[in-house]
Amino acid sequence: MTVRVLAAVTGASWEPALVAALEGEASGLTVVRRCVDLPDLLAAAAAGTARAVLLSGELRRLDRDALSRLAAAGVAVVGLHTPGDPVAEARLRQLGIEQVHPADASPGELAAAVAAAVASPGRQSHAYGDPAAAVTGPDPSGAASAPVEAAAGPPSGRLVAVWGPTGAPGRTTVAVGVAAELAAAGTATLLADADVYGGTVAQVLGFLDEAPGLAAAARLANLGQLDLAGLARVAPVAAPRLRVLTGISRPDRWTELRPSALQQVWALARSLASWTVVDCGFSLEQDEELSFDTAAPRRNGATLATLAAADVVLAVGAADPIGVQRLVRALGELREALPGVTARVVLTKVRRAVVGSDPQIQLAAALERYAGVREVTFLPDDRDALDRALLEGRTLAEVAPDSPVRQALTGLAASLDGRPPPAARRRRLRR
Ligand SMILES: Nc1ncnc2c1ncn2[C@@H]1O[C@H](COP(=O)(O)OP(=O)(O)OP(=O)(O)O)[C@@H](O)[C@H]1O
Ligand SMILES: [Mg+2]
Structure with missing residues (x-):
């Protein structure tokens, strides 16, 4: 039995030799269509006539998005490059293609590559890409604007x-606060704004430059051109050990944060920093209208991809009756969309006025009863300190180091890192 494949190698100098080799021998592969360009390939893939495609890295407009569509159509990918061309080979790998071979490989080798690609659909679905392939070290052009810290190395970051x-419960406040405290405690940290409804991290930190670093990183990832130096270049240093990938400031730019590209960015971020803290959008809704078309971009795809990639999910809710009700519903949606993901709950803006005396006990009881949540981290309502930080575009550590909300964020950051809470916090709790 032969495997039906598509060939998308038009224009490559080695095309005639490859096709002749595949047609000439009993290779175990049958080329059912020679696609002239990417739209032709995507249409043939969607028609379901083939299990795999042999494609050239020179195929115009080949990017991660296109590879995601091939994966969605159930078509495995084998990338072919001009023999002895390491740049072409590296580009195919940076796109996340596992099976990459020189075009003069024997028909038997190609058949084995197709079989391997078909056998591991998870790996060729570009859900995880190949971060190692993208870690090509410092840019040979030497153009990196800020050096990559010592943390750069194997992808061990979390x-x-x-x-x-x-309802603006305080996600950005928690993300910025936790990232700033991790960095202040000596951990190389990357803060990324992936809010697809318009991010505010840049504003909170007083960045004047509007260029969204995360969108730039995602664009490079989509083109298979993102490496560690490139990621560092679009993630400026905001404070010692704290890099920032700013987000899209306008909600209509959400299409620039494609899930397949973000997966690559997060994979690489693990080599750039010990902790990557991502400020996510709020919704998980999947657009029912689009659900028949698995390849159509979805706004919340970025959020889902980020939650799925995370080692820790902090679910932030406002500590009032409305905030808690919304949080309970959101946790249910999270369970449904990503059953494997467990969130750690953080309640912010804790104050007596809206909950009654002993707000922590009451809130914890409500969350346990309605969402089965056993452990909650509380952050006090501290408008004064946060307003001061926002006004100056600086971190709490800089403008209100002893404020209650900063102390609580320091404790939260320490617990992520497996450190005991700082002494000042312990004293406060004992009183
Ligand atoms: N612990 C707190 N005490 C007092 N005010 C807070 C606290 N946490 C957040 N806020 C304030 O609540 C507002 C919303 O916070 P933030 O921007 O962090 O929320 P968000 O969930 O990121 O909202 P959005 O949906 O706009 O992204 C801000 O004005 C912020 O200063
Ligand atoms: Mg926000």
Whole structure:
């Protein structure tokens, strides 16, 4: 039995030799269509006539998005490059293609590559890409604007996604606060703004430059051109050990944060920083209208991809009856969309006026009863300190180091890192 494949190698100098080799021998592969360009390939893939495609890295407009569509159509990918061309080979790998071979490989080798690609659909679905392939070290042009810290190395960094329901509960405050405290405690940290409804991290930190670094990184990832130096270049240093990938300031730019590209960015971020803290959008809704078309971009795809990639999810809710109700509903949606993900709950803006005396006990009881949540981290309502930080575009550590909310964020950051809470916090709690 032969495997039906598509060939998308038009224009490559080695095309005639490859096709002749595949047609000439009993290779175990049958080329059912020679696609002239990317739209032709995507249409043939969607028609379901083939299990795999042999494609050239020179195929115009080939990017991660296109590869995601091939994966969605159930078509495995084998990338072919001009023999002895390491740049072409590296580009195919940076796009996340696992099976990459020189075009003069024998028909038997190609058949084995197709079989391997078909056998591991998870790996070729570009859900995880190949971060190692993208870690090509410092840019040979030497153009990197800021040096990559010592943390650069094997992808051992962890990722925390800060997420929560609608109603501005305080996700950005928690994300910025936790990232700033991790960095202040000596950990190389990357703060990324992936809010697809318009991010505010840049504003909170007083960045005047409007260019969204995360969108730039995602664009490079989509083109298979993102490496560690490139990521560092679009993530400026905001404070010692704290890099920032700013977000899209306008909600209509959400299409620039494609999930397949973000997965690559997060994978690489693990080599750039010990912790990557991501400020996520609030919604998980999947657009029903689009659900028949698995390849159509979805606004919340970025959030889902980030939550799925995270080592820790902080679910942030406002500590009032409305905030808690929204959080309970959101946790249910999270369970449904990503059953494997467990969130750690953070309640912010804790104050007596709206909950009654002993707000922590009452809030914890409500969350346990309605969402089965056993452990809650509380952040006090501290408008004075946060207003001061926002006004100056600086971190709490700089403008209100002893404020209650900063102390609580320091404790939260320490717990992520497996450190005991700082002494000042312990004293406060004992009193
Ligand atoms: N612990 C707190 N005490 C007092 N005010 C707070 C606290 N946390 C956040 N806020 C304030 O609440 C407002 C919303 O916070 P933030 O921007 O962090 O929320 P968000 O969930 O990121 O909202 P959005 O949906 O706009 O992204 C801000 O004005 C912020 O200063
Ligand atoms: Mg926000």
